[in-house]
Amino acid sequence: MYVGRFAPSPTGALHFGSLVAALASWLDARAARGRWLVRIEDLDAPRTEAGAADDILRTLARFGLEWDGTVTYQSRRLPLYRHALEKLAPYTYSCACTRREIADSSLGVAADGAQIYPGTCRDGVAAGKSPRALRVRAAGHVTFTDRLQGRQSQVLERDVGDFVLYRADGQFAYQLAVVVDDAEQGVTDVVRGADLLDSTPRQIYLQRLLRYPQPRYLHIPAAVNAAGEKLSKQTGARAVASSTADLRRALSFLGQPETENLGEAVSKWNPVLIARRRALDAVP
Ligand code: GLU
Numbered sequence: 109m110y111v112g113r114f115a116p117s118p119t120g121a122l123h124f125g126s127l128v129a130a131l132a133s134w135l136d137a138r139a140a141r142g143r144w145l146v147r148i149e150d151l152d153a154p155r156t157e158a159g160a161a162d163d164i165l166r167t168l169a170r171f172g173l174e175w176d177g178t179v180t181y182q183s184r185r186l187p188l189y190r191h192a193l194e195k196l197a198p199y200t201y202s203c204a205c206t207r208r209e210i211a212d213s214s215l216g217v218a219a220d221g222a223q224i225y226p227g228t229c230r231d232g233v234a235a236g237k238s239p240r241a242l243r244v245r246a247a248g249h250v251t252f253t254d255r256l257q258g259r260q261s262q263v264l265e266r267d268v269g270d271f272v273l274y275r276a277d278g279q280f281a282y283q284l285a286v287v288v289d290d291a292e293q294g295v296t297d298v299v300r301g302a303d304l305l306d307s308t309p310r311q312i313y314l315q316r317l318l319r320y321p322q323p324r325y326l327h328i329p330a331a332v333n334a335a336g337e338k339l340s341k342q343t344g345a346r347a348v349a350s351s352t353a354d355l356r357r358a359l360s361f362l363g364q365p366e367t368e369n370l371g372e373a374v375s376k377w378n379p380v381l382i383a384r385r386r387a388l389d390a391v392p
Contacts, residue, residue: 110142112297114168114175115286117149118160121347122167124358124390125301125331125339131358132328132382133299134173139377145293146175149286151182151279157341170350172370180293182285189280192288192318193242193273199317200273202239203229215269219306224269240276244317250309255326256382257302262309271310287311291320302327302386303338326379329388331361339390361388 114130116122122130137144146168148161165179193200205228214223225243233239246264253259262268273284290298290311305327315322331339339345348354352368359366359373363381367373 110137110140110296111145111294112137112140112142112299113145113147113290113293113295114173115147115149115289115300116161116164117152117155118157118164119152119155120157120160120341122164123339123341123345124348124354124361125345126164127167127171127348127354128328128331128358128361129299129301130168130173131171131355132326132362132379133297135362135364135374135377136297136299136326136379138374140297142297143176144174145177145180145295147180147182147289147293149182149282151282151285153183153279154277163347167348167350171355180289182289185285185289186280188288188292189285192284193280196244196273196314196317200242200244201230201270202233203241203243203270203272204233204237204239205229206240218268220268220303222268224267225271227270230270241272242274243270244273244314246270246310246313248313250312252308252312252322252325254305254308255324256379256384257305257327257386258384260305260308262306264309264313268306268310283307283310283314287314287318287320290323291315291318295323297324297326299326299328301330301338303330305386327386328362329383329385331390332387333390336387338387361390 112133114133150156210223213226215226216224218224249263251261272281337343356366365376
Protein backbone atom coordinates (compact mmCIF):
# COMPACT_ATOMS: atom_id res chain seq x y z
CA MET A 109 0.00 0.00 0.00
CA TYR A 110 1.34 3.40 -1.03
CA VAL A 111 1.88 5.80 1.89
CA GLY A 112 2.90 9.36 1.07
CA ARG A 113 3.37 12.38 3.27
CA PHE A 114 3.72 16.15 3.39
CA ALA A 115 6.06 17.35 6.13
CA PRO A 116 6.01 21.14 6.42
CA SER A 117 8.11 23.09 8.91
CA PRO A 118 5.74 25.55 10.61
CA THR A 119 7.92 28.60 10.08
CA GLY A 120 5.17 30.62 8.41
CA ALA A 121 2.08 30.39 6.24
CA LEU A 122 1.93 28.04 3.25
CA HIS A 123 3.65 29.74 0.32
CA PHE A 124 3.70 28.76 -3.34
CA GLY A 125 6.75 26.47 -2.99
CA SER A 126 5.19 24.47 -0.17
CA LEU A 127 1.81 24.37 -1.94
CA VAL A 128 3.53 22.79 -4.94
CA ALA A 129 5.22 20.17 -2.71
CA ALA A 130 1.93 19.41 -0.92
CA LEU A 131 0.01 19.17 -4.19
CA ALA A 132 2.58 16.92 -5.89
CA SER A 133 2.70 14.47 -2.98
CA TRP A 134 -1.10 14.51 -2.59
CA LEU A 135 -1.67 13.88 -6.31
CA ASP A 136 0.92 11.10 -6.39
CA ALA A 137 -0.70 9.41 -3.37
CA ARG A 138 -4.26 9.76 -4.64
CA ALA A 139 -3.35 8.59 -8.16
CA ALA A 140 -1.84 5.47 -6.51
CA ARG A 141 -4.98 5.07 -4.33
CA GLY A 142 -2.68 5.42 -1.35
CA ARG A 143 -2.73 7.14 1.98
CA TRP A 144 -1.46 10.68 2.46
CA LEU A 145 -0.17 11.81 5.85
CA VAL A 146 0.64 15.25 7.17
CA ARG A 147 3.46 15.65 9.65
CA ILE A 148 4.36 18.98 11.21
CA GLU A 149 8.15 19.25 11.52
CA ASP A 150 8.30 21.51 14.55
CA LEU A 151 11.53 20.33 16.18
CA ASP A 152 13.39 23.52 15.43
CA ALA A 153 11.74 25.57 18.17
CA PRO A 154 13.51 28.87 17.41
CA ARG A 155 12.26 28.77 13.79
CA THR A 156 8.72 27.67 14.65
CA GLU A 157 6.11 30.41 14.45
CA ALA A 158 3.10 30.30 16.74
CA GLY A 159 -0.08 29.56 14.80
CA ALA A 160 1.75 28.59 11.59
CA ALA A 161 0.92 24.86 11.84
CA ASP A 162 -2.82 25.52 12.19
CA ASP A 163 -2.65 28.04 9.41
CA ILE A 164 -0.96 25.52 7.07
CA LEU A 165 -3.54 22.83 7.94
CA ARG A 166 -6.45 25.21 7.29
CA THR A 167 -4.96 26.21 3.95
CA LEU A 168 -4.48 22.57 2.88
CA ALA A 169 -8.09 21.84 3.83
CA ARG A 170 -9.37 24.86 1.90
CA PHE A 171 -7.53 23.65 -1.20
CA GLY A 172 -9.21 20.25 -0.73
CA LEU A 173 -5.93 18.47 0.03
CA GLU A 174 -7.41 16.11 2.61
CA TRP A 175 -5.11 13.96 4.70
CA ASP A 176 -5.61 10.52 6.21
CA GLY A 177 -5.47 9.83 9.93
CA THR A 178 -4.41 12.40 12.47
CA VAL A 179 -1.73 14.98 11.93
CA THR A 180 1.55 14.15 13.70
CA TYR A 181 3.85 16.66 15.38
CA GLN A 182 7.53 15.92 15.70
CA SER A 183 7.72 17.81 18.99
CA ARG A 184 5.52 15.10 20.52
CA ARG A 185 7.63 12.21 19.30
CA LEU A 186 10.93 12.84 21.09
CA PRO A 187 11.17 9.35 22.71
CA LEU A 188 11.21 7.79 19.21
CA TYR A 189 14.21 9.89 18.18
CA ARG A 190 15.99 9.20 21.47
CA HIS A 191 15.52 5.48 20.96
CA ALA A 192 16.91 5.65 17.40
CA LEU A 193 19.94 7.60 18.65
CA GLU A 194 20.59 4.85 21.18
CA LYS A 195 20.48 2.27 18.39
CA LEU A 196 22.96 4.38 16.43
CA ALA A 197 25.40 4.65 19.35
CA PRO A 198 28.04 2.39 17.74
CA TYR A 199 28.29 4.85 14.86
CA THR A 200 28.10 8.18 16.69
CA TYR A 201 30.49 10.34 18.70
CA SER A 202 30.34 13.53 20.73
CA CYS A 203 31.62 16.67 19.12
CA ALA A 204 32.81 19.77 20.95
CA CYS A 205 33.52 21.95 17.92
CA THR A 206 31.91 25.34 17.56
CA ARG A 207 30.71 26.65 14.19
CA ARG A 208 33.72 28.92 14.06
CA GLU A 209 36.17 26.06 14.67
CA ILE A 210 34.51 23.97 11.96
CA ALA A 211 34.58 26.84 9.48
CA ASP A 212 38.27 27.40 10.22
CA SER A 213 39.24 23.77 9.63
CA SER A 214 36.49 22.64 7.26
CA LEU A 215 37.29 20.39 4.31
CA GLY A 216 35.08 22.55 2.10
CA VAL A 217 31.43 23.26 1.58
CA ALA A 218 28.88 20.52 0.83
CA ALA A 219 26.34 20.86 -1.98
CA ASP A 220 23.75 22.17 0.50
CA GLY A 221 26.10 24.92 1.72
CA ALA A 222 27.03 23.27 5.04
CA GLN A 223 30.68 22.99 6.06
CA ILE A 224 32.18 19.53 5.64
CA TYR A 225 33.25 18.42 9.11
CA PRO A 226 36.97 17.56 9.24
CA GLY A 227 36.54 14.83 11.86
CA THR A 228 38.32 16.70 14.68
CA CYS A 229 36.42 14.91 17.49
CA ARG A 230 36.25 11.48 15.86
CA ASP A 231 38.73 10.00 18.27
CA GLY A 232 37.47 11.82 21.33
CA VAL A 233 36.79 15.31 22.57
CA ALA A 234 40.00 17.16 23.48
CA ALA A 235 40.71 17.62 27.20
CA GLY A 236 39.05 20.68 28.66
CA LYS A 237 36.35 20.88 26.00
CA SER A 238 32.75 19.94 26.61
CA PRO A 239 30.70 17.87 24.17
CA ARG A 240 28.04 19.88 22.34
CA ALA A 241 26.58 17.76 19.57
CA LEU A 242 26.39 14.14 18.49
CA ARG A 243 27.63 13.21 15.02
CA VAL A 244 27.40 10.02 13.00
CA ARG A 245 30.44 8.73 11.11
CA ALA A 246 29.62 9.10 7.43
CA ALA A 247 30.99 6.20 5.45
CA GLY A 248 30.41 4.75 2.05
CA HIS A 249 29.01 5.54 -1.32
CA VAL A 250 25.23 5.96 -1.55
CA THR A 251 23.46 5.78 -4.88
CA PHE A 252 19.75 5.82 -5.56
CA THR A 253 17.45 6.53 -8.48
CA ASP A 254 15.06 9.40 -8.05
CA ARG A 255 11.81 8.93 -9.99
CA LEU A 256 12.29 12.31 -11.68
CA GLN A 257 15.90 13.43 -11.22
CA GLY A 258 17.39 10.03 -12.14
CA ARG A 259 20.46 8.43 -10.68
CA GLN A 260 22.07 10.24 -7.75
CA SER A 261 25.31 9.43 -6.07
CA GLN A 262 27.26 10.73 -3.08
CA VAL A 263 30.46 9.63 -1.39
CA LEU A 264 29.40 10.57 2.10
CA GLU A 265 32.76 11.15 3.78
CA ARG A 266 33.93 13.28 0.86
CA ASP A 267 30.73 15.11 -0.05
CA VAL A 268 29.08 15.78 3.34
CA GLY A 269 31.31 14.44 6.13
CA ASP A 270 30.21 13.24 9.55
CA PHE A 271 26.87 14.92 10.21
CA VAL A 272 24.95 16.02 13.27
CA LEU A 273 22.12 13.90 14.68
CA TYR A 274 21.72 15.76 17.97
CA ARG A 275 22.39 19.46 17.92
CA ALA A 276 24.40 21.60 20.32
CA ASP A 277 21.17 23.44 21.22
CA GLY A 278 19.60 20.21 22.50
CA GLN A 279 17.38 19.42 19.50
CA PHE A 280 17.24 16.27 17.41
CA ALA A 281 18.44 17.03 13.89
CA TYR A 282 16.10 17.00 10.90
CA GLN A 283 18.08 14.19 9.20
CA LEU A 284 17.44 11.84 12.11
CA ALA A 285 13.82 12.78 12.78
CA VAL A 286 12.73 12.53 9.15
CA VAL A 287 14.21 9.04 8.79
CA VAL A 288 12.64 7.78 12.02
CA ASP A 289 9.24 9.23 11.18
CA ASP A 290 9.13 8.05 7.57
CA ALA A 291 9.95 4.51 8.73
CA GLU A 292 7.69 4.54 11.77
CA GLN A 293 4.78 5.86 9.69
CA GLY A 294 5.33 3.29 6.96
CA VAL A 295 5.99 5.91 4.28
CA THR A 296 6.70 4.24 0.94
CA ASP A 297 6.97 7.35 -1.22
CA VAL A 298 8.61 10.68 -0.47
CA VAL A 299 7.63 13.48 -2.86
CA ARG A 300 9.24 16.83 -1.94
CA GLY A 301 11.30 19.75 -3.23
CA ALA A 302 14.68 19.14 -4.87
CA ASP A 303 16.34 21.39 -2.31
CA LEU A 304 16.35 18.17 -0.25
CA LEU A 305 17.89 15.99 -2.98
CA ASP A 306 21.36 16.35 -1.46
CA SER A 307 20.03 15.33 1.97
CA THR A 308 18.62 12.07 0.63
CA PRO A 309 21.87 10.03 0.63
CA ARG A 310 22.34 10.93 4.34
CA GLN A 311 18.80 9.75 5.00
CA ILE A 312 19.33 6.51 3.07
CA TYR A 313 22.55 5.95 5.02
CA LEU A 314 20.69 6.29 8.33
CA GLN A 315 17.93 3.98 7.03
CA ARG A 316 20.58 1.36 6.36
CA LEU A 317 22.19 1.72 9.80
CA LEU A 318 18.77 1.46 11.45
CA ARG A 319 17.67 -1.38 9.13
CA TYR A 320 14.67 0.54 7.88
CA PRO A 321 13.22 0.03 4.41
CA GLN A 322 14.11 2.66 1.81
CA PRO A 323 11.19 4.64 0.37
CA ARG A 324 10.99 5.70 -3.27
CA TYR A 325 11.88 9.35 -3.89
CA LEU A 326 10.53 11.93 -6.28
CA HIS A 327 12.12 15.37 -5.99
CA ILE A 328 10.21 18.08 -7.78
CA PRO A 329 11.94 21.33 -8.75
CA ALA A 330 12.15 23.82 -5.89
CA ALA A 331 10.22 27.01 -6.60
CA VAL A 332 12.57 29.99 -6.77
CA ASN A 333 11.99 33.74 -7.07
CA ALA A 334 13.41 36.05 -9.71
CA ALA A 335 16.68 36.28 -7.73
CA GLY A 336 17.02 32.48 -7.85
CA GLU A 337 16.32 32.10 -4.11
CA LYS A 338 14.15 29.27 -2.83
CA LEU A 339 10.75 30.62 -1.82
CA SER A 340 10.52 30.84 1.94
CA LYS A 341 9.46 33.19 4.62
CA GLN A 342 13.05 34.50 4.79
CA THR A 343 13.01 35.36 1.09
CA GLY A 344 9.69 37.13 1.44
CA ALA A 345 7.40 34.58 -0.25
CA ARG A 346 3.74 35.55 0.02
CA ALA A 347 1.19 33.23 1.59
CA VAL A 348 -1.01 31.45 -0.94
CA ALA A 349 -4.68 32.30 -0.97
CA SER A 350 -6.84 29.24 -1.46
CA SER A 351 -7.77 30.49 -4.87
CA THR A 352 -8.27 28.54 -8.05
CA ALA A 353 -5.60 30.77 -9.60
CA ASP A 354 -3.00 29.43 -7.13
CA LEU A 355 -4.09 25.86 -7.82
CA ARG A 356 -3.78 26.38 -11.57
CA ARG A 357 -0.36 27.98 -11.16
CA ALA A 358 0.80 25.07 -8.99
CA LEU A 359 -0.41 22.50 -11.57
CA SER A 360 1.25 24.44 -14.35
CA PHE A 361 4.50 24.62 -12.35
CA LEU A 362 4.33 20.80 -12.16
CA GLY A 363 3.81 20.54 -15.94
CA GLN A 364 0.28 19.17 -15.45
CA PRO A 365 -2.87 20.23 -17.35
CA GLU A 366 -4.48 23.18 -15.58
CA THR A 367 -7.84 22.51 -13.99
CA GLU A 368 -9.83 23.68 -11.00
CA ASN A 369 -11.04 20.16 -10.34
CA LEU A 370 -8.79 18.07 -8.11
CA GLY A 371 -10.43 14.79 -9.20
CA GLU A 372 -9.49 15.58 -12.77
CA ALA A 373 -5.97 16.56 -11.67
CA VAL A 374 -5.62 13.14 -9.98
CA SER A 375 -6.77 11.25 -13.07
CA LYS A 376 -4.38 13.23 -15.29
CA TRP A 377 -1.41 13.18 -12.88
CA ASN A 378 1.71 12.27 -14.82
CA PRO A 379 5.05 12.87 -13.07
CA VAL A 380 6.90 12.43 -16.39
CA LEU A 381 5.65 15.89 -17.35
CA ILE A 382 7.43 17.61 -14.45
CA ALA A 383 10.55 19.56 -15.45
CA ARG A 384 13.63 17.53 -14.59
CA ARG A 385 15.31 20.43 -12.85
CA ARG A 386 16.43 21.19 -9.33
CA ALA A 387 14.90 24.66 -9.38
CA LEU A 388 12.28 26.42 -11.44
CA ASP A 389 11.06 29.99 -11.54
CA ALA A 390 7.81 30.30 -9.59
CA VAL A 391 6.56 33.09 -11.80
CA PRO A 392 5.83 31.75 -15.29
N1 GLU B 1 10.24 19.98 6.84
C1 GLU B 1 10.99 20.07 5.63
C2 GLU B 1 10.72 21.40 4.96
O1 GLU B 1 9.68 21.99 5.21
C3 GLU B 1 10.63 19.00 4.61
C4 GLU B 1 11.08 17.70 5.02
C5 GLU B 1 10.83 16.58 4.02
O2 GLU B 1 9.91 16.65 3.19
O3 GLU B 1 11.57 15.61 4.11
O4 GLU B 1 11.55 21.85 4.19
